[in-house]
Amino acid sequence: MIEDYRKLSGVYHEQIIARVKPDSLGNFLFAGTNLPEENKMYRIHADTCKESDQNLSHVTGHCENSEEIVFVANNQTTLALPFSFEQEMFCKVVSNNEKTQTFLKIDSLKNDMRYAFSNYRSEANRKVNTEKWFSILQNYGEQLQEPLAELYIYSFLSDRRSILHAYYLSDLKTNIYYDNLLSRLQKQYPDTQYTRQYEAELKSDRFLISDKKEEATLPWWAYLLGGVCLLSLLGNFYFFGKNKKLKSAETAKASLTQQEQTILELILQQKSNKEIAAELFVSVSTVKTHINNIYKKLGVSSRDQVKALYT
Incomplete structure (x- = not known):
């Protein structure tokens, strides 16, 4: 059951209300009185992953070994999810609740x-x-x-x-x-x-x-304290900020194109190739090409090395 509509994809333990294993033909059935009377958002998530394989991509809904469907239902809803003619799952919903088809x-x-x-x-x-x-x-x-x-x-x-x-x-x-x-x-x-x-x-x-945000008024000593803190930070940056690794990393980053810099930021945000492609409206192969160019310019060969460079 999905209460937070920002968590529409993936596996979140607080959302789970039932689990079941399909038979050898792929059929499965949920039964019982788990659902409330009013319509709510629900998701059925099917995968072949073991518990030990449920990594970040599994949680965020980008696991290659999983499929899912989101729909609206209540405790009077009957729901069937037949295979398509190409044996694809979750392409069609058969239900007595017309709202289930909307998603x-x-x-x-x-x-x-x-x-x-x-x-x-x-x-x-x-x-x-x-x-x-x-x-x-x-x-x-x-x-x-x-x-x-x-x-x-x-x-x-x-x-x-x-x-x-x-x-x-x-x-x-x-x-x-x-x-x-x-x-x-x-x-x-x-x-x-x-x-x-x-x-x-x-x-x-x-x-x-908003064009008119409230301006906070602070006492004079707060500004003085802030100035002292700022000077202290500047001093630290001056004496300890000349890290050779960081300088070389930033220099290399400057050589990237605008699109490559965008993809680099998404990599540092732990985004998968599939997520990056969806966000930038490009193909996964295009994303891979950009990532290979980024690796060459930064002198690295993996995502872990990229993250280490900017951590």
């Missing part, structure tokens, strides 16, 4: 968006497509008449790790959609974690873009 439809739209971005990777194309797809996804979510589906879209469009985040902050200044979504959540899901989390995020992001 699959949204994922299809998101894939169309990624394709539109990948056709031409110019700055002008990015701006045009960003504005267009923000509108398409928001309008589609509103038509579904299910605020949880809109939260699924919102979590994608407002992700702080995405290149869309800057546009989201700009859109937040003038678009009344976000307030309308809050009203729909308060009406349909009052006093739930979903509504409280969304309301808190709106307040936080609006403070971030």
